[in-house]
Amino acid sequence: DAGVIQSPRHEVTEMGQEVTLRCKPISGHDYLFWYRQTMMRGLELLIYFNNNVPIDDSGMPEDRFSAKMPNASFSTLKIQPSEPRDSAVYFCASSTRLARAPSSSPSQYTQYFGPGTRLTVL
Amino acid sequence: RKEVEQDPGPFNVPEGATVAFNCTYSNSASQSFFWYRQDCRKEPKLLMSVYSSGNEDGRFTAQLNRASQYISLLIRDSKLSDSATYLCVVTPNFGNEKLTFGTGTRLTIIP
Numbered sequence: 631d632a633g634v635i636q637s638p639r640h641e642v643t644e645m646g647q648e649v650t651l652r653c654k655p656i657s658g659h660d661y662l663f664w665y666r667q668t669m670m671r672g673l674e675l676l677i678y679f680n681n682n683v684p685i686d687d688s689g690m691p692e693d694r695f696s697a698k699m700p701n702a703s704f705s706t707l708k709i710q711p712s713e714p715r716d717s718a719v720y721f722c723a724s725s726t727r728l729a730r731a732p733s734s735s736p737s738q739y740t741q742y743f744g745p746g747t748r749l750t751v752l
Numbered sequence: 753r754k755e756v757e758q759d760p761g762p763f764n765v766p767e768g769a770t771v772a773f774n775c776t777y778s779n780s781a782s783q784s785f786f787w788y789r790q791d792c793r794k795e796p797k798l799l800m801s802v803y804s805s806g807n808e809d810g811r812f813t814a815q816l817n818r819a820s821q822y823i824s825l826l827i828r829d830s831k832l833s834d835s836a837t838y839l840c841v842v843t844p845n846f847g848n849e850k851l852t853f854g855t856g857t858r859l860t861i862i863p
Binding site for chain 1: 856
């Protein structure tokens with residue numbers, strides 16, 4: 631089975647340009663997550679979706695960032711306009727959640743990460 | 753205070769040695785705990801979950817201390833392939849939404 635697919639793998643752009651990152655989750659997974667990773671702040675959750683609906687976007691840094699999930703197999707993260715401080719690795723992850731019972735193995739709904747998009751804004 | 757804190761390392765450990773990492777978390781209501789592994793320039797991958805009773809997976813042992821709000825990972829008989837960054841992860845509920853990651857502990861196994 632294909633894992634989470636992200637594109638592009640690398641993006642270099644100039645300040646002020648629009649950047650669009652793409653993600654295809656694992657088929658059958660109904661949760662999709664966008665993360666950003668930097669040396670200083672580590673891995674931060676930006677937003678996540680359940681059944682294509684945004685559930686929590688409290689991690690989105692500011693209005694320049696937006697995310698959409700038009701269908702179960704595709705999501706985008708857009709930065710407009712981009713700034714040098716947006717330079718980071720952006721990961722998409724997906725999971726399927728089976729149960730909330732404490733006796734369930736939490737590993738059943740582990741998040742599977744894509745390879746990431748390394749973004750450099752000059 | 754960060755929600756999840758880890759010693760960033762680096763830990764440079766000779767092959768075959770035993771190494772242990774600790775991680776502390778601030779939210780006493782946290783319910784699920786994990787260790788993820790991240791190789792250089794790769795994505796994080798689940799290494800193991802951490803249960804209240806402690807759990808072992810081969811050379812890896814994870815422990816949870818709710819009273820002191822810390823999680824530990826022990827690696828025995830370390831191998832060169834164990835070189836990676838180990839991320840401590842907690843969630844506020846039994847599900848998997850909103851994983852909160854520590855910044856990671858970097859481990860290098862020396863031949």
